[in-house]
Amino acid sequence: AQSVTQLGSHVSVSEGALVLLRCNYSSSVPPYLFWYVQYPNQGLQLLLKYTSAATLVKGINGFEAEFKKSETSFHLTKPSAHMSDAAEYFCAVSDPSASSASKIIFGSGTRLSIRP
């Protein structure tokens, strides 16, 4: 079985500061990992995904995440926060070997607030 844990339901950083959103996963097989962003009253948008290629994955809006197998982590970072980054962020995991319906397991989400 797979699972995802997002540490911290709410993270607040100052504009221009480093953004670090933590995600740890549990999987019995090498996983695919994803980060999604959700703005208020909107659907989820894919930020980036890890599919067993490069361990450092670059996404949209200046975000990146590093897959660390030894730590079972896939933390999301951005060097300098912008006010427009305020949103809810979801980490997710799936089993690439699963047949047909590839259910993705989502974490509980982390709300990112940006202080002026």
Next chain:
Amino acid sequence: SQTIHQWPATLVQPVGSPLSLECTVEGTSNPNLYWYRQAAGRGLQLLFYSVGIGQISSEVPQNLSASRPQDRQFILSSKKLLLSDSGFYLCAWSAQNYGYTFGSGTRLTVV
């Protein structure tokens, strides 16, 4: 390119009334389709998924049902809404395991 359409965007319904939310996908064939619900302040709960026409799997027993009458159409229904059915409903599609593409969501308020 693939697009996913979900409607309506907002809906206010009285308790005991029926519900029908529709989701359609364009630009792909035989997608896996999903319905999620997001209650206020909570994460995403998978309600139903479908791997093909007429094939529905339910993740959580509840007051809702789903149908897939056509390859790229996924419908979420209820015969009688409850207050607890309020939430933000999201449709999504995927091909294999390369992540989901989500619709813009429907905000349902049951009053």
